[in-house]
Amino acid sequence: MTERGRTTTRVAAVVAPFVVAWIAGLLHDVLANTDATLVLVLVVVAAAALGDRLAGVLAALASAAAFDFFLTAPVDSFAIVGREDVETAVLLLTIGVAVSEIASWGRRQQVTSGQRADYLDGVARATRLAAEGSPLVADTITRMISEVLDLDACRYDPFAVPGATPDRPVLHRDGSISQNGHAVDVRREGLPGMDVIELAAGHDAGCFLLTASTEVRRPEPEQLLVAVTLAEQLPAARRTSS
Known part of the structure; x- marks a missing residue:
């Protein structure tokens, strides 16, 4: 309205x-x-x-x-x-x-139900692209992650090594976020905004680097898990296309 x-x-x-x-x-x-x-x-x-x-x-x-x-x-x-x-x-x-x-x-x-349906559609689309070995899968997943978490920016770095920058906040596979060994309370503090957030794309597949610096974002746990699930589709795509 x-x-x-x-x-x-x-x-x-x-x-x-x-x-x-x-x-x-x-x-x-x-x-x-x-x-x-x-x-x-x-x-x-x-x-x-x-x-x-x-x-x-x-x-x-x-x-x-x-x-x-x-x-x-x-x-x-x-x-x-x-x-x-x-x-x-x-x-x-x-x-x-x-x-x-x-x-x-x-x-x-009703809004939540609609969002969940969109998340499932997004994961299904990424999985299909990964299975087909589409060259667009990395860009598609990057865009989906940015939309799901309402980020300022999201980019994929195929050469980034997970954990190579110790001070960088990390989005883990269980949907939690930590920085310098301490858990981040996303519901209260929001996504870390002083540095990019590292989301591993899988074994030897690089990382997605998430930026949320212009305002406080407080995504729901299921949104974070959807982002992780999307990121995990990329290694499958790379193996398929290799």
């Missing part, structure tokens, strides 16, 4: 509950407050589903305020006298925020 689209959704998330509550107030004789509350919950669900987490939270806050203003005594005032009305307003706000969090979690899971 574009920034303009997010802004539009957030504005609608604030305005829609007041419109719905105003209409419900006009129909107060035939529409109970509980029914109006359910409609407001639907508005929050729609905002959270079509927008982002902030849109859902704004809709929840606006729904609670609109319910208070149009549907509780005294009407057209943000004061609440009845205990049941207070409980309903609080429940409406709580449900709205909860729905927003659930919708946000669902979107994250």
Whole structure:
């Protein structure tokens, strides 16, 4: 979603509950407050589903305020006298925020699922190129590693010897990173940015040199493992083409 689209959704998330509550107030004789509350919950669900987490939270806050203003005594005032009305307003706000969090979690899971599918496709493509002995496999794997880890740069050096530069950070086969014998907490510190990160391509196959210096990158463990798996395809390609 574009920034303009997010802004539009957030504005609608604030305005829609007041419109719905105003209409419900006009129909107060035939529409109970509980029914109006359910409609407001639907508005929050729609905002959270079509927008982002902030849109859902704004809709929840606006729904609670609109319910208070149009549907509780005294009407057209943000004061609440009845205990049941207070409980309903609080429940409406709580449900709205909860729905927003659930919708946000669902979107994250969908994105993660899509990324995993892309990773698997990338590994399969690299494996196929390696099996075919394609001369483009080194460049393809280099580009894939850079995309998976969102690097500033990644280059393949067929003459580099793994471990020849002791101070250089190393991405190991298990997905961990160490530097000078100490493990790097990637989730907290991010990828080392003061030097290139060494990723061995396999036995006598050189190294991939990874650069992540312009900003802090915190790839997930599975992303690091995908990068390692991609790098390990190169020796197979070299043996096939030899």
